[in-house]
Amino acid sequence: MLTNIRIVLVQTYHPGNIGASARAMKTMGLTDLVLVNPRCFPDSEASRLAAGAEDVVDGARVVKTLQDAVSDCVQVVGASARLRSLPLPHFDEPEAMARELVANAADNPVALVFGRERFGLTNDEIRCCSHQVSIPANPDYGILNLSQAVQVLAYETFKAWRQRPESDYRPARPAADRQPTREQLDHFHAHLSRVMQASGFLTQPHARTEAQLQALFSRAQPSRKELSLLRGLLSSLEESRDGN
Ligand code: SAH
Numbered sequence: 001m002l003t004n005i006r007i008v009l010v011q012t013y014h015p016g017n018i019g020a021s022a023r024a025m026k027t028m029g030l031t032d033l034v035l036v037n038p039r040c041f042p043d044s045e046a047s048r049l050a051a052g053a054e055d056v057v058d059g060a061r062v063v064k065t066l067q068d069a070v071s072d073c074v075q076v077v078g079a080s081a082r083l084r085s086l087p088l089p090h091f092d093e094p095e096a097m098a099r100e101l102v103a104n105a106a107d108n109p110v111a112l113v114f115g116r117e118r119f120g121l122t123n124d125e126i127r128c129c130s131h132q133v134s135i136p137a138n139p140d141y142g143i144l145n146l147s148q149a150v151q152v153l154a155y156e157t158f159k160a161w162r163q164r165p166e167s168d169y170r171p172a173r174p175a176a177d178r179q180p181t182r183e184q185l186d187h188f189h190a191h192l193s194r195v196m197q198a199s200g201f202l203t204q205p206h207a208r209t210e211a212q213l214q215a216l217f218s219r220a221q222p223s224r225k226e227l228s229l230l231r232g233l234l235s236s237l238e239e240s241r242d243g244n
Contacts, residue, residue, distance in 0.1 A: 004105035006032040008069045008113045015040045019049030020147030022056035028154035033060040034069045066128045071183040075110040078121055078129035081143045087215040091133040094153055098160035107172050112153055117146055130218045176225040188227055195234050
């Protein structure tokens with residue numbers, strides 16, 4: 001189950017933080033590390049600070065965008081010290097986040113996403129997430145070092161996994177009942193945008209409206225079956241328009 005829990009580091013500046021994050025992961029049984037466009041990798045500093053977790057560093061996959069890192073995930077939780085304006089579901093308690101993450105990881109990959117040392121995650125990157133989480137900390141000094149934030153959330157995840165309820169041992173759910181992957185949701189939102197423009201509801205691409213609708217569907221957590229129902233509805237609206 002822990003193999004389905006991925007740690008994603010976005011554009012890490014200091015390679016030492018990659019090594020220290022790998023070490024934090026390994027102590028908590030996590031091994032799937034994905035690096036989005038790191039400044040400097042591979043690097044001897046990353047291996048040095050991994051201190052015994054070089055296997056996690058060596059196994060890390062490097063990708064170009066956050067979308068590439070999480071397209072197969074059903075839940076993507078962005079870690080952020082600051083509240084942003086995006087109305088995504090937000091966990092104030094890492095413990096509650098970890099329980100949900102571990103339950104979702106029973107059937108599918110899920111991800112915890114960490115931002116850059118200097119300026120965290122951009123709004124576009126937060127839009128790739130389904131949820132946000134903050135680690136409660138000193139209101140006057142609440143930003144943790146990147147690898148320490150990884151350690152705290154990896155620990156919460158490990159704890160939730162150890163304490164997971166019996167019901168998590170159930171047989172895998174049929175695919176139609178599971179939550180859609182980010183890629184399936186992206187296709188749905190692209191379809192919705194096409195229909196909104198073709199119908200004249202939007203006269204040009206409107207990022208804010210689209211972001212609000214993305215957040216709405218994130219909160220609703222439709223199953224794959226429900227999402228394909230919505231896709232069918234959109235297709236029939238398109239066809240009835242084409243017929244007129
Ligand atoms: N200066 C950046 C923070 C960088 S810290 C900013 O203001 O956004 C690097 C990363 O560690 C953050 O992007 C976030 O993913 C994680 N992090 C640090 N402190 C955190 C906290 N209190 N809660 C959740 N994530 C945190």
